[in-house]
Amino acid sequence: MNPRAQLSRPPLERMMRIHDELRRNTLVNCTKLVKALEVCRKTIVRDIAFMRDRLDLPIEYDAQIQAYRYTHPVNSFPTVQVTEGELLALLVARRALEQYRGTPFHRQLEIAFDKLAGGLKDKISFSPADELRAVSFKNMGLGKADLTVFNSLSGAVLKLNEVEFDYRKPGSAAAERRRVRPYHLANRENLWYLIAHDLERNALRTYALPRLTNVAVTKQHFEKPDDFTPEKFFANALGVLGGDGNFTVVIRFKPEAADLVREREWHESQEIRELRGGGLELTLRLGALAEIERWVLGWGSSAEVVKPAALREKISTACIEMQTVYRQ
Structure with missing residues (x-):
């Protein structure tokens, strides 16, 4: 294999280099590009044909100067083609990244988004600042990761x-x-x-x-x-902690909490039974009770454990201990 071929640039990098040369209105011909990009003439011709026919870039060959040129100005290389609705979805995703600032993936995702958005500026007009003010995200208790x-x-x-x-x-x-x-x-x-x-x-x-x-x-x-999959591992966990148990958990919610419960999917196994007066019963199948105990306590008097008896007893004990704390 030719050592120079092993070191040649990837196709996208070559085409972006060609685009930069054309955009500056410099003399762009195969001889110059072969030397600059260290590839053969056929590769250059193939890249230019792709840019013209597949990316709709206005490239033509001017026989008088024996060089390629853009027939009208082109600002950005069209690396991505999206609709205006898809762009709005990207902007929403960009806003969502802010809730993960400080986590390991934030910077890499931010760079990736900026690259995607940068290639769209000559296709769609938009104002990120205006669009992003329409949505926001907030999660409490973001974890710290070294x-x-x-x-x-x-x-x-x-x-x-x-x-x-x-x-x-x-x-x-x-x-x-x-x-x-x-x-x-x-x-x-x-x-x-x-x-x-x-x-x-x-x-x-x-x-x-x-x-x-x-x-x-x-x-x-x-x-x-x-046979290991994260989906299988977390299948019987409410959040993080699974277990070897097989608990059918039934919780009864008062009307003032029922709408909040209906609005979310808490677990893949959940079943909801509507009750008279606007309340509901939520049934879950879990492998452990530690997480569901903390979750139920968070609803205060709006939630009552129907079963299992072990969970009902844990909640009762926790309530007695809380009374002791607050009566001091």
Whole structure:
């Protein structure tokens, strides 16, 4: 293989270089482009034909000067073709990125959006500032993610290398050293989690990234089970924590809370039964009760656990303990 061919620019980069030359009204012919782009004459001719026939760029060959030129001004290279409605969707997505400012993906997504929008300015007229004022997003309690930790773990997930780290469980004063096989990184309820097989406990575990320190990626390679999927892992979890149980949870909501419950999909298994007077019963099938307990308490007296009995007892105990706190 010709060493120069191995180093030639990708087609899109070549065509954008040709576009820049044409836009500046410089003398653009095959001889000059072959030298500048280090490709053969046939490649240049093919690129120009694509730009003219597929991208609708106004390129013509002027025999008098023996060069290519634009027949009228072109400001931007048309890398993306979208409708005005699709552009508005992009702008909404751009606004949505703001809620993830400070997370590992924000900067990369911001750059990608700017590239997409930049290629549209000669196709559609729009004012991002005006459009973006029409929508906004706000999530409470955005999780904090250490970019160095995230990058180390994401690399280990992709390359299937075992990882060691210190992990502090909620409420514990000291961290414990763990060695795991990382399967997946998930953003659940605005917080990043690592799903990994804990080698000492011989079981899948979920680790919150903010509680994870002193990460060391090892050279030990592993094979991820074919039957693992994040969808399967989280199937019986309300948010993050699944379990081996099989609980049918029934919660009765008063009318003042019923509309708020109807407006969202809380879990894939949910079933809603309407009650007289405007209330409703929500049925969920979960593998653990810890998350649903906290969720029910958040509704205050507007929600009542019907079953299981174990969850109803937990809620009752929590209410008694709260009374003790507030009566002091």
